[in-house]
Amino acid sequence: MPPLHEFALQQTRRQFFGHVGLRAGNVALASLLGSELGSRAAAVHPPGAELPHFAPKAKRLIYLHMNGGPSQLDMWDYKPGLKAQFDKDLPDSIRNGQRITTMTSGQARLPVAPSMFKFQQHGQSGRWASELIPHTAQVVDHLAVVKSVWTTAINHDPACTFVMTGSEVPGKASLGSWLSYGLGSESNDLPSFVVLTPRWSSGAAAQALFTRMWSSGFLPTKHTGVALRSSGDPVLFIQNPPGVDATERRTMLNALGKLNEINHQRFGDPETQTRIAQYEMAFRMQSSVPELVDLTKESKATLDMYGPDATNPGTFAHSALLARRLVERGTRVVQILHRGWDQHGNLPRDIASQCKDTDQACAGLLKDLKERGMLEDTLVVWGGEFGRTVYSQGTLTDKNYGRDHHPRCFTMWMAGGGIKGGVTHGETDDYSYNVVADPVHINEINATILHLMGIDHTRFSFKFQGLDNKLTGVEEKHVIKAVLA
Numbered sequence: 001m002p003p004l005h006e007f008a009l010q011q012t013r014r015q016f017f018g019h020v021g022l023r024a025g026n027v028a029l030a031s032l033l034g035s036e037l038g039s040r041a042a043a044v045h046p047p048g049a050e051l052p053h054f055a056p057k058a059k060r061l062i063y064l065h066m067n068g069g070p071s072q073l074d075m076w077d078y079k080p081g082l083k084a085q086f087d088k089d090l091p092d093s094i095r096n097g098q099r100i101t102t103m104t105s106g107q108a109r110l111p112v113a114p115s116m117f118k119f120q121q122h123g124q125s126g127r128w129a130s131e132l133i134p135h136t137a138q139v140v141d142h143l144a145v146v147k148s149v150w151t152t153a154i155n156h157d158p159a160c161t162f163v164m165t166g167s168e169v170p171g172k173a174s175l176g177s178w179l180s181y182g183l184g185s186e187s188n189d190l191p192s193f194v195v196l197t198p199r200w201s202s203g204a205a206a207q208a209l210f211t212r213m214w215s216s217g218f219l220p221t222k223h224t225g226v227a228l229r230s231s232g233d234p235v236l237f238i239q240n241p242p243g244v245d246a247t248e249r250r251t252m253l254n255a256l257g258k259l260n261e262i263n264h265q266r267f268g269d270p271e272t273q274t275r276i277a278q279y280e281m282a283f284r285m286q287s288s289v290p291e292l293v294d295l296t297k298e299s300k301a302t303l304d305m306y307g308p309d310a311t312n313p314g315t316f317a318h319s320a321l322l323a324r325r326l327v328e329r330g331t332r333v334v335q336i337l338h339r340g341w342d343q344h345g346n347l348p349r350d351i352a353s354q355c356k357d358t359d360q361a362c363a364g365l366l367k368d369l370k371e372r373g374m375l376e377d378t379l380v381v382w383g384g385e386f387g388r389t390v391y392s393q394g395t396l397t398d399k400n401y402g403r404d405h406h407p408r409c410f411t412m413w414m415a416g417g418g419i420k421g422g423v424t425h426g427e428t429d430d431y432s433y434n435v436v437a438d439p440v441h442i443n444e445i446n447a448t449i450l451h452l453m454g455i456d457h458t459r460f461s462f463k464f465q466g467l468d469n470k471l472t473g474v475e476e477k478h479v480i481k482a483v484l485a
Contacts, residue, residue: 045185045192045332052183052454057418057485058379059186060327061179061449062334064320064362066354067160068207068341071388071403072411074115074351077147077432078128082114082390085431086398090391094433101154103344103393104404110391112431113401116348125422132355135363141422142366142375143413144483148426148435151386151407151442156207156342159385159407164213166443166471173217173462175446176333178471180223181216181462182455187330189288191226194326194333196319198230200340202353207342214335218464221271225335228322230314234289246286292325305364309357317361324368327378341384344393345402366415375416379452381445383412390431409435412445418452420485443472444480451479 073079090110104110118131127140136143153159158168165172173181176193185192195214200206214225228234264272295303295311298321309315316338323334338358343350362382369375387410388403409428415421427437447457450471457477461468 043184044188045180047184048182051460053456053459054454056452056454057377058416058452059377060332060334060379060417061176061453062323062327062365062378062380063175063336064358064380064382065160065163065213065335065337066341066358066382066384067209067337067339068156068343069159069384069386069388069405069410070341070354071115071343071347071351072147072409073388073390073403073432074117074347075130075132075355076128076145076411076413077409077428078119078130079114079390079430079432080119081430082112085112086114087111087396090431090433094429094431096434098408099154100389101405104389104391107393110389111396112390113392113396113403116399116401123422125424127422127424132352133359133362135360139363139366139415142370142415143421144415144419144423144425145411145413146425146440146445146480146483147409147411147428148438149383149410149412149440149442149445150435153386154405154407156385156405157210159405160207160210160213163383163385163442165217166446166473170212171217172212172469173219173223173471174212174214174225175449175471176214176225176335177216177219177223178450178460179333179453181219182460183332183453185330185332190292190326190329190331192332193223193225194331194335195225195227196230196322196334196336197227198316198319198336198338198357199314200316200338200354201357202340202350204340204343204346204350206339209337209339213337218469219462225333228289230319234293288329292329293322295321302368305360305367307360307364310361310364316357317364320361320365321368324365324372324374328372328374343388343402344404346400347388347402348400369416377417379417379419379449380415381412381449382414383445384410386410387432390433406433408433414445414448414483418485420483423483425480425482438482440480441477443475443477447472447477448480448483452484 090112119128122129122137123141125141129137129140151159151162153162153168161170162168164174180192197209216224260272303310306317306321309317310321312318319336323336326334340354366375366380369378386405386407389406393402393404409432425438426435426440428434429436450457450460457470457472461470
């Protein structure tokens with residue numbers, strides 16, 4: 001709801017009559033306001049009006065974002081014919097004049113670099129997967145692998161902004177914020193949208209993460225993702241200072257809440273209600289967060305599924321386990337952003353390190369959710385902001401190569417709530433350079449996520465600056481029906 005409309009609707013009668021010079025009915029108004037606040041307090045994160053639009057297949061989302069652009073050629077998009085093209089120039093008929101970045105546009109040649117990694121077929125589906133991901137290969141029959149995703153952005157910042165907000169233009173609301181705004185959360189003690197940013201072990205430089213990837217943009221700020229820190233206290237300043245106990249903190253917050261409520265009655269600013277709610281959530285998180293990160297009650301078998309780093313805070317494995325614990329406790333959306341996938345050089349070494357960080361934990365997350373009966377209504381999405389080129393950036397040898405950014409085709413996978421496992425959607429040409437069947441725009445991934453969560457993306461909008469803003473933009477986009485169960 002636009003702030004101006006929300007201001008008008010949230011005005012008490014005292015405010016309304018006060019603005020026209022009448023100040024009466026104080027006692028009755030206070031009683032009415034108190035009852036309204038009491039009903040609203042029943043749920044900390046209530047869903048929006050008339051949402052979901054229809055029965056959802058997924059109740060919660062875990063989004064695994066490989067920041068930097070993972071190479072589809074070295075993980076999922078098997079092209080055995082490229083071995084015969086080693087070090088040959090990329091045909092002009094394949095590039096077809098498409099834009100390339102300034103990092104390779106000055107190269108004298110664009111030599112074809114076949115993947116040096118072996119591929120095998122796995123599962124009943126016979127899905128081809130690289131030796132880089134042996135654990136994920138064990139669960140391919142749970143995955144819908146989309147090989148034909150494309151975007152228009154060729155550099156990281158606009159591409160990541162596009163993936164997460166549906167637009168290259170900063171200032172829009174992120175996917176997690178849209179879902180928090182529309183569906184709320186089942187938890188009264190944890191945020192509805194949580195972000196985790198684990199470290200990476202490749203040692204390579206990584207792209208910066210911008211808060212716009214989990215920002216609420218024009219939506220009320222209470223829907224901004226809460227980023228839990230990977231080391232030290234998960235949330236800074238959440239604990240009481242020395243000499244202040246929980247009773248004193250409760251008394252202080254009650255008094256502060258009354259002052260903020262007076263301020264809200266006076267001005268009607270909806271962000272004042274956000275401030276009240278966030279103070280209350282911080283108080284509740286003083287007990288819920290320590291319990292969340294305490295893994296002592298997790299079984300050895302569960303920890304083993306995620307790998308040896310499961311109990312090491314700040315690792316991807318630890319974050320994946322926390323993601324399961326968060327959604328288990330009612331959080332609507334958990335987003336994990338793993339950096340270090342921007343491999344312009346030394347790709348074989350660095351991608352192996354990145355996959356070692358993430359592979360077992362991704363598979364372990366799916367196995368863990370399935371064992372708990374949660375996979376059927378938990379949607380898990382894996383992907384990056386774009387793919388990598390078939391040609392080598394820099395010097396090509398039979399043991400080393402780099403790859404540049406490539407927005408024209410890349411691979412993502414989805415699993416869990418409402419997804420048909422074991423399917424492959426879309427196809428690329430022999431160079432993994434162009435989509436040749438069933439192209440999927442990145443906003444069609446978002447449309448499909450909303451659909452599985454019970455939301456019609458064409459009806460889900462927020463009026464801002466005179467426009468009905470949508471996560472999926474203004475151009476016509478479609479749900480990917482081929483991946484739906």
